[in-house]
Amino acid sequence: MVQAVASPRNEEGIGAALGILKQQFGERFQTGASIREQHGHTTTWIVNQPPDGVVFAQSAQDVSDVVKVCAAHRVPIIPFGTGTSLEGHVNAPAGGISIDVSQMNAVVEVNAGDLDCRVQPGVTRMALNTHLRDQGLFFPIDPGADASIGGMAATRASGTNAVRYGTMKDNVLSLEVVMPDGEIIRTASRARKTSAGYDLTRLMVGSEGTLGIITEVTLRLQGIPEAISAASCSFPSVEAACETVMAVIQYGLPVARIELLDAMVVKACNSYSKLNLPETPLLLLEFHGSDAGVAEQAETFGALAEEFGGTGYAATTSAEERTKLWQARHDAYWAMLALRPGCKAVATDVCVPISKLAQAVGEANDKAQELDLIAPIVGHAGDGNFHASLLIDMEDAQEVARAENFVSWLNDRAIALGGTCTGEHGIGQGKRPYLLKELGNAVDVMGAIKRAIDPDDIMNPGKILTK
DSSP: OBOOOOOOOOHHHHHHHHHHHHHHHGGGEEOOHHHHHHTTOOSSSBOOOOOSEEEEOOSHHHHHHHHHHHHHHTOOEEEESSSOOSSSTTOOBTBOEEEEOTTOOOEEEEEGGGTEEEEOTTOBHHHHHHHHGGGTEEOOOOOSSOOBHHHHHHTTOOOTTHHHHOOHHHHEEEEEEEOTTSOEEEOOOSOSOOOSSSOHHHHHTTSTTSSOEEEEEEEEOEEOOSEEEEEEEEOSSHHHHHHHHHHHHHHTOOOSEEEEEOHHHHHHHHHHHTOOOOSSOEEEEEEEEOHHHHHHHHHHHHHHHHHTTOEEEEEEOOHHHHHHHHHHHHTHHHHHHTTSTTOEEEEOOEEOOGGGHHHHHHHHHHHHHHTTOOOOEEEEGGGTEEEEEEEEOTTOHHHHHHHHHHHHHHHHHHHHTTOBSOSSSOOTTTTHHHHHHHHTTHHHHHHHHHHHHOTTOOBSTTSSSOO
């Protein structure tokens, strides 16, 4: 495992908080080793740093009560949703209390006429869409994992639909947040636009639990499209596929999804998901709209793809075929693991301007080969975001060192190309060294905000900022 930075512990304060919370929450407060380790675990190669105790909150008032106890004793607080984050967000480098909001999983209200809803943070995206389906609505942000809505807001998540529907920052109207002193605030109303004061909603979205704990989210919704078509197209090279993506975006074709899979990922998906796709670089697409509009979009894409050597282009409106294709895409992580049994998959997360995508992906492939690493690539190509997933033998120290070299190089390279070290996974612990490189003295402003709101640094310490 990759070592994480530890922080000094407040042993006296932690001991006092443990006693108070046990008395206050009874069986909903757990200190068993396995529970604590679970709440320090994410799908990352960063070493596990468990909290000292876990509170299973059931209301915003529960969260407020825990925060007040921890604030009084200067004890760290780490929010926990489903544990699917990738950069050590739920680790407890200075110990402290994990607040698990998974039991706060109610859809509070759906305002179908206004295309919005209010949900508690533990609601997962799949559960929400199941709840909405009968009303002809859906929530479009799809990071692949069945993440919690609160966690998605906290990390500013996105996913396969971002090219058309945006990311969490574009789809959160308002938040209820417990602040570091335990006060509960609401950042905005349900109105679709506002000029009322500072944009606290956007400040909290992406703050990764370092400024407050989200206890309710008001979301924009979309109507389920009249028609949906999925398509796949093979290409002679990753560069050709990326050039096609650039042409699609510049043409203004309103694709809902456009995903890149390199040849290695296609091979893995064929085996894992029982597909029969040509084992060359592939684009997976989805078109939303009216029957006529979807047909026109599919035809236009076919013509653009042909200019770049695209072959085997096939589109379908069959729900069964669409589900099969996209399930294979969402299962790509597990499929890639099967390429090298016993390995650990480490997903990178850079994003570059669309015009630099082909260059960035090509250079990433070359660098992986130079370092003798297996690094299949998938990406939300429509917004320039791609993931080189390193398949690593964690028992091989030299290979781990080469992987760290690759990750560092890729982050630096994306920044140099005018991009970012993280398109959607967040900074957490893993990306902290690159934030200053990317944003320079803007990080000082972030630090000033953090100190003003959380002067005792109890809210998810050790994440985003280096001090």
